[in-house]
Every structure is written in C-alpha cells, then in structure tokens.
Amino acid sequence: MSRALKALDQVRARLEQTATPQRKSHRADSDVELLYEENKTRVQVKVRYLLAVHRIEMKASEPFHALTTKLAEVTGQDEKTLTLYLRDCCLGLSESPLSVNLTVADIIECHCMKPEADQVASSNHINLVIRSVAAKTRTTLSANIRNPMKEVMDKYAAMNNLNSSTLVFTFDGDELYPLDTPLKLDLEDGDCIDV
Secondary structure, three states: OHHHHHHHHHHHHHHHHHEEEEOOOOOOOOOOOEEEEOOOOEEEEEEEEOOEEEEEEEEOOOOHHHHHHHHHHHHOOOHHHEEEEEOOEEOOOOOOOOOOOOOOOOOEEEEEOOOOHHHHHOOOEEEEEEEEOOOOEEEEEEEEOOOOOHHHHHHHHHHOOOOHHHOOOEEOOEEOOOOOOOOOOOOOOOOEEEO
C-alpha cells in the first residue's frame, strides 16, 4: 500500500512540474484560469478593432509591440497610431499577455489615434480674412500663430501697393499692434481683421 502511495505522489509531482495552474485573473473571485505549460508558450489573443474581432497567435511572453505590428498588417494602419486597451487601461508595448494576466475571456480593444492631415499641416498656421472697409474687399492671408502680426500687415500692404505704417488693423474694435502675435491675441482660423 505504501508503494502505491509513493508511486501516486511521484506521478502527482511530475504532473505539477509540467502544468502548474496559475490564477491569471485581475479579480480574486474569477472562475477563469489559464494553464501555462512549459512546452505550450503560444496563446491566441483576441483584439477588437472597429467592428471586427481579430484572433492573433503569439507567445505568452512576447511583448505587445509584436501584436501591434501584426495588427498593422491586418488593418492597414500605421502601427505607431495603434493603441491597445485592456480593462479600460492602456497597455504598454513592452508588456505581454503573461505580464498583464490575460485570460481566455479577455478581448483587447484597439484604437487608431491618427491625427487628421489638416491638423498636422496647419497646426502653427491660421488663415486670417483681411477686410478693407474703404475698398470693400476681402483678402485671405496665412499667418504663423507665433510670428508677429507685422508680417501679415506688411504682406497685405505689399499686395495692395500701400505703406503699412499708414494702415490701422483692428480686431473686434481693438487696434492690433505689429509686435502682437495671433497666439497672444487668441486669433483663430477664419477670424476677420478690419483695415
């Protein structure tokens, strides 16, 4: 009888070495457990992008950077614009399914954080409408928000063959000075300046 118990203990010890159940849930009361075996290191990760759920196989210890590379190929997006979320927390690219305790029930959310081309191209520039009260004309000029208004004033004067020192520029009834900047004046794209 003692031989049989020893044999059973040896078998149990070998089984514990090959597959040790580890609780891999973020909640202590979770019913989901993952078995990580030494010889089985690949997991299937579910990622929701837009309306589709993609199943991507990767190593349990592989960083999520590899996942974003694979997602970029599948979705056609630039991998630098993809952000991963799990349980409403942003995942770091150096983290892995093993390090975040990913369970078989988890679905990673993927969002594309791509700035619009118009915002990137014109982030420092705005278009100002210069309205001449005397000539009853409107001219649209581009201005850098950090450069002095003198540039816009000189550009307008040159276009109309006028001397900029003889012109008075106003915005909402307040006179604009050559050293003011659009940023300081809180000017926005499409604002109208009277001359």
